[in-house]
Amino acid sequence: MMRSTGIRLCLCILAALLAFPLAVSAFDGTVTFGAVAPMSGTNIMVGDFVRNGILLAQKHINERGGILGKELKIVFEDEVDNLQASVNAMTKIINYPEVVAFFGSTYSANCIAASPVVLQKKITMFAGGSSANIPKEKNPYVWQVRMTDDQSGLLLAKAATQVIGMKNPAVLYVAESFGTGLMTQTVSALKGLGIDVPEKNLYAHNPDEKQFSPILTQIINSDADGLIGISHQMPAAVITMQATAAGIDIPLLGSSSFASVVCRETAKEASDGWMGVADWTPDVTTPEGKAFSEAYREEYKGKPDSDMPAVTAYDSLMLFAEACKIANTTTDREAINNALYKIKAYKGAMSTYTYNDNHCFSTSQFLTINENQRAVLKEVVYTREP
Amino acid sequence: MQGLNILLQPNVFMQLTINGVAMGMIYALMAMGLILLIRAIGVMNFAQGELLMLGAFITWGLTYQVKLPFVLMIPAAMLCFAFVGVVFMFVAYWPLRTASYPTATVISTMGAAMVIREIATITWGSLPLVSAPLVKGVVRVGSLRLQYQYLLTIAIGAVLIFLVFVLFEKLYAGRIMQAAAQDKYAAELLGIPTVLTTAATYIIVVTLASVGGYMIAPVFLVNVTLGTLQLRAFAGVVTGGFGSVKGAIVGSLFIGLVESYSSTFTTTYKDAVVFLVLIVVLLFRPQGLFGERVADKA
Numbered sequence: 001m002m003r004s005t006g007i008r009l010c011l012c013i014l015a016a017l018l019a020f021p022l023a024v025s026a027f028d029g030t031v032t033f034g035a036v037a038p039m040s041g042t043n044i045m046v047g048d049f050v051r052n053g054i055l056l057a058q059k060h061i062n063e064r065g066g067i068l069g070k071e072l073k074i075v076f077e078d079e080v081d082n083l084q085a086s087v088n089a090m091t092k093i094i095n096y097p098e099v100v101a102f103f104g105s106t107y108s109a110n111c112i113a114a115s116p117v118v119l120q121k122k123i124t125m126f127a128g129g130s131s132a133n134i135p136k137e138k139n140p141y142v143w144q145v146r147m148t149d150d151q152s153g154l155l156l157a158k159a160a161t162q163v164i165g166m167k168n169p170a171v172l173y174v175a176e177s178f179g180t181g182l183m184t185q186t187v188s189a190l191k192g193l194g195i196d197v198p199e200k201n202l203y204a205h206n207p208d209e210k211q212f213s214p215i216l217t218q219i220i221n222s223d224a225d226g227l228i229g230i231s232h233q234m235p236a237a238v239i240t241m242q243a244t245a246a247g248i249d250i251p252l253l254g255s256s257s258f259a260s261v262v263c264r265e266t267a268k269e270a271s272d273g274w275m276g277v278a279d280w281t282p283d284v285t286t287p288e289g290k291a292f293s294e295a296y297r298e299e300y301k302g303k304p305d306s307d308m309p310a311v312t313a314y315d316s317l318m319l320f321a322e323a324c325k326i327a328n329t330t331t332d333r334e335a336i337n338n339a340l341y342k343i344k345a346y347k348g349a350m351s352t353y354t355y356n357d358n359h360c361f362s363t364s365q366f367l368t369i370n371e372n373q374r375a376v377l378k379e380v381v382y383t384r385e386p
Numbered sequence: 387m388q389g390l391n392i393l394l395q396p397n398v399f400m401q402l403t404i405n406g407v408a409m410g411m412i413y414a415l416m417a418m419g420l421i422l423l424i425r426a427i428g429v430m431n432f433a434q435g436e437l438l439m440l441g442a443f444i445t446w447g448l449t450y451q452v453k454l455p456f457v458l459m460i461p462a463a464m465l466c467f468a469f470v471g472v473v474f475m476f477v478a479y480w481p482l483r484t485a486s487y488p489t490a491t492v493i494s495t496m497g498a499a500m501v502i503r504e505i506a507t508i509t510w511g512s513l514p515l516v517s518a519p520l521v522k523g524v525v526r527v528g529s530l531r532l533q534y535q536y537l538l539t540i541a542i543g544a545v546l547i548f549l550v551f552v553l554f555e556k557l558y559a560g561r562i563m564q565a566a567a568q569d570k571y572a573a574e575l576l577g578i579p580t581v582l583t584t585a586a587t588y589i590i591v592v593t594l595a596s597v598g599g600y601m602i603a604p605v606f607l608v609n610v611t612l613g614t615l616q617l618r619a620f621a622g623v624v625t626g627g628f629g630s631v632k633g634a635i636v637g638s639l640f641i642g643l644v645e646s647y648s649s650t651f652t653t654t655y656k657d658a659v660v661f662l663v664l665i666v667v668l669l670f671r672p673q674g675l676f677g678e679r680v681a682d683k684a
Contacts, residue, residue, distance in 0.1 A: 040504065042611045045512035175654045200388055204654035208614045210606040211409060213533075214649035217401040218392055234514055238607060245605075247524065247531050266514045266607060304513060 027062075027071035031330035033320060034075045034093035034102030035313065041081030045262060046106050046233075046309050050128070051076065053306075053313035054103065056292075056299055061317070067324045072317075073098075079105055086110035087117075094121045100324075100333055101126070103316045104142075106309050108134055109177040115139045124323075124337045126316035128309065130279070131181045135358035141337055145316050145353070146279050146308075147362040149178065151383045153185025155277045155365055156228060156255065158381075160186075161193050163367070164251045164275065166226030170219045171197060172212075172239065173230035175204035182230045182255060205235065212239050216246045229254040229274075233307075237266035244270040256280070259368045259375040261307040268373055276368045280308045280350050281375040284366070292349030308350075315348040319361065322346055345386050352386035389651035397530050402646045408536040409618075410642025411543030412438075415598035416619035417626070417634035418550060419591035424629060426567040426587040429479060429491045433499035434595055435616025436506075440470060441596020442603040442612055443506050446517050463600070464593065471592035472585050474498065479588075503610050510608075519604035539601040546597060547635055550590070554631070563587060618645065621664050627677025636675060 037050035079086035101124035108129025173183035236257040259276030296306040327339035353361035368375040521534035554560040566573040566583040626637025648659040
């Protein structure tokens, strides 16, 4: 009797010991990262991608044991579809005491508007935008994962002249911070390559433009021997559709948006034939890129394939985790920000990241061509040593 | 000068004219709706663009989600438009019609615009949707290429405008609606059910905007930003003369053409040119092209 009671007691103690690790968290505390995305309003599709990218990164990081053993938590704020709401959302995130760093707006103008608050609060912001005006703020707490437009402009110019052979291109661009910046850089780079783009070949469109036929009519009836499109994803889709309907028959080259999932899946066969200098294509061939692309498809079955805002958000969070590891802290904001200066040859999904003086990490983009509604990778093009 | 040279190229001019008239027709459908509501209940509807957007989504849903053939889709869409019109009236206008603060109904339409936009986002998602054109292809006249969709938009817009004219100028039902709009109290004394005439006006307004949405969906895609077209319809209404149906139509066509032609001079400030022209028109004719001077009325 005594013996069987002893055995039962031992078994109970053993069971309790075995169960103990299950009863407590596998993590030693938490670390909170903020993310701003348009979760309502007209840019909600961008917000969906950002959210998906952040949540996938959170899942992957926590599956690998978190950051320095701490569970990664995410706080989202909705930036809706206007500058004021975006700045409000970022200001709110900045003022959460538990947030150590955050992913800012995907829109450059919004990032620039929030820059003074970021500087005042000394909190790391990964800007989702690619404008070359962001580094001009010289804010030590603002970082860009994507390649800045001055570099993209050079790649666009090289693709237009050296790959396609344009000699007198027309440039159709969105008239806001990103579009005007990239257009200026592209035209400047073209000039460096011996091609002067006359003023009459520059066509701006408003961000909410839907009627491109008048502009395309003029391009068709001009002496332009190629079209370079610089715009956001939805206008890019409309441009490709209206260009096809108008019967445009000159070589076509576009910024990242023209190779985007939104553009290709929306415009379908109308997007075919457009070459693109893109931040991202799900047809990426690097191991890290392929892993992300496949994981995204698996995680978000039935939803659109991964797109630039998703992979930008994903890699931003991965760089944050890397910085925490370099700094060996998840709480010291200043140390984490300083650690970002030490990022070198970090292999992300979108690019191999290395710190640059302008606070931009990306070292490469993809030259793609849309075929059968896929952005087929032609070449990975580097602007500097990874 | 360079812009003028481009504009005067026959191909460019012809193409821009067709584009401008087609867009003017869309603005006219929205503008007519605006005028009908102003005349019927004295309310400026700030959700007119969103109604156009909703029409595009409804017809897309019936075609690609419910998979109705065209002949069934049209009557089903009309029923949906009527339903939306009645719901819009009873939610955004009816409870506030006796409010002591007269602009409450106007504010209500602004709120309704946001609600419609979010409902569309929740229902159909955030990605733009593709709607096939009613007639694919282009007409080639020499080196000129005119899209059938634009020509069809012009034709259908013209037919709808004609039908609205017939309704209000020739038919008894239209006169009843006008009478109820002019003097609700007297109309009720005569036994005219003003709630029904108001509902009929809302149904017509929603139908006009929705058909516009259906016509432009293949060109502009179906998405929540379609509502931004409303601003040009407002410009059309003001240019034509506040309160005049004829003025709204002519004003909208004028705005469409100015918008199209101005793109040869500037594409960046195309919108600014439209509203600059509007200001110039108002400087010389403050009452708009077809409006009556308030002082003359007095």
